[in-house]
Amino acid sequence: xxxxxxxxxxxxxxxxxxxxxxxxxxxxxxxxxxxxxxxxxxxxxxxxxxxxxxxxxxxxxxxxxxxxxxxxxxxxxxxxxxxxxxxxxxxxxxxxxxxxxxxxxxxxxxxxxxxxxxxxxxxxxxxxxxxxxxxxxxxxxxxxxxxxxxxxxxxxxxxxxxxxxxxxxxxxxxxxxxxxxxxxxxxxxxxxxxxxxxxxxxxxxxxxxxxxxxxxxxxxxxxxxxxxxxxxxxxxxxxxxxxxxxxxxxxxxxxxxxxxxxxxxxxxxxxx
Ligand SMILES: Cc1cc2nc3c(=O)[nH]c(=O)nc-3n(C[C@H](O)[C@H](O)[C@H](O)COP(=O)(O)OP(=O)(O)OC[C@H]3O[C@@H](n4cnc5c(N)ncnc54)[C@H](O)[C@@H]3O)c2cc1C
Ligand code: FES
Numbered sequence: 231x232x233x234x235x236x237x238x239x240x241x242x243x244x245x246x247x248x249x250x251x252x253x254x255x256x257x258x259x260x261x262x263x264x265x266x267x268x269x270x271x272x273x274x275x276x277x278x279x280x281x282x283x284x285x286x287x288x289x290x291x292x293x294x295x296x297x298x299x300x301x302x303x304x305x306x307x308x309x310x311x312x313x314x315x316x317x318x319x320x321x322x323x324x325x326x327x328x329x330x331x332x333x334x335x336x337x338x339x340x341x342x343x344x345x346x347x348x349x350x351x352x353x354x355x356x357x358x359x360x361x362x363x364x365x366x367x368x369x370x371x372x373x374x375x376x377x378x379x380x381x382x383x384x385x386x387x388x389x390x391x392x393x394x395x396x397x398x399x400x401x402x403x404x405x406x407x408x409x410x411x412x413x414x415x416x417x418x419x420x421x422x423x424x425x426x427x428x429x430x431x432x433x434x435x436x437x438x439x440x441x442x443x444x445x446x447x448x449x450x451x452x453x454x455x456x457x458x459x460x461x462x463x464x465x466x467x468x469x470x471x472x473x474x475x476x477x478x479x480x481x482x483x484x485x486x487x488x489x490x491x492x493x494x495x496x497x498x499x500x501x502x
Contacts, residue, residue, distance in 0.1 A: 244268060245330045249307055251323070254389045257313050259323050260299075266306040268336050272298045274365035275340030275458055275490040278310060279466035281332035282318040294318040295463050295485070297361035297435075298336060308336075311360045311389070337466055338489050341433055341456055343368045348430040351423070353444060355380040355416050355436025359390045361458055362435055366397055375399040378423065380416025380436065384409040417443045424451055431455050434493070442498040455493045459484050 246263035254260050268278065279293040296310040314323055325331065343365065350373050354362045359379055369375050377394055381387040383405050394401050403411025404419035412419040417440055424447070432455035434444045441457050448455055461484040464470035468486035475484055476497040482488060 244333045244335070246333045248325050248327055248329045248331060250327060251325050253323070254311070256385050256388065258311060258389050259314065260309060260311050261322070261325070262307050262309050263331065263333065264307055265333070268308045268333070269301050269303050269306040272301050272308055272336035273340040274298065274343060274368055275361055276336040276338050277489060278308070278333050278335035279337055279463070280322070282321050290318050292464060293334065293466055294322070295466060297458070298364055299360045300364050300367070313357055334466055338485055339487060341365045341490050345369060345431065346372045349374045349427065351420070351427070351429040351432045352377045353416055353420050353432060353434040354378070355440045358436030358458070362433060363393055365433060366394060366399060370398045376423070376427070377401045378404065378416050378419050380404045380419070383407045416440065417447065420444070421447055429453065438498070445493050445496065445498060448493050456490050457493045457496065458489045459491060459496065460489065
């Protein structure tokens with residue numbers, strides 16, 4: 231059995247250099263980190279576990295998980311996009327270019343990317359659009375891709391519309407206030423699109439209630455796909471069991487067996 235230091239060595243603690251940290255508007259931030267190992271190894275759907283507190287200070291105590299938004303392998307840069315929601319992200323947004331951040335990663339199981347000549351639909355709600363961007367970038371090279379982007383308003387989706395808009399794919403919006411695209415949530419938009427399209431495979435990421443409904447719809451339409459789950463995390467590498475979710479295979483660790491799971495495996499019980 232592996233001991234704690236074996237696991238840490240395997241996971242790899244990396245001191246990544248902050249290359250760029252900037253506000254994107256509407257509470258979103260972008261952080262570019264220079265690290266050749268993560269940039270070489272990271273795949274879509276994996277995440278980084280970032281120590282927010284500075285050296286020898288453990289407040290906040292726990293690391294914070296963020297999906298890989300993009301990787302520039304040539305330059306050795308990995309990017310995350312995040313929203314400020316609490317203390318950790320408040321501190322993170324203050325990091326300056328040239329600072330070092332203590333990062334574990336890349337962690338977890340990512341999305342499958344080995345698709346060719348397929349029609350694929352990616353459904354993202356809110357920050358769920360962050361991990362899907364890197365996936366979309368991979369998939370568009372040899373597949374037809376439709377991205378359904380859901381948010382509260384046009385302003386909420388502005389950054390993602392700009393970034394996804396540069397890729398060779400079709401992009402549709404759903405906004406709760408109807409300021410752009412379909413008026414309603416992204417799952418309703420997905421249901422509407424299923425009357426025109428029959429995707430070979432789907433990918434989803436977003437709030438739990440959205441993913442639960444997505445699973446119901448994929449079952450009704452006999453579709454297959456993958457979703458990325460979010461749970462509060464402790465260690466991030468499979469030891470503390472704080473992130474377990476219920477699946478057809480029993481309890482699984484979101485940080486280790488996930489965060490990406492086959493949609494038909496996940497059991498959404500309890501509260502949304
Ligand atoms: C695998 C994974 C990938 C993620 N990727 C991204 C990403 O790419 N961009 C991004 O902005 N966020 C992402 N998150 C969520 C991010 O980790 C949290 O927003 C962050 O940890 C909040 O830290 P905080 O100290 O600012 O907020 P806290 O003070 O810890 O919490 C503030 C609020 O956010 C909620 N919250 C905190 N963590 C989570 C979580 N893990 N899941 C759901 N709600 C949470 C809390 O319930 C609370 O309401 C991801 C989470 C996971 C598990
Ligand atoms: S966060 Fe510790 S086991 Fe997943």
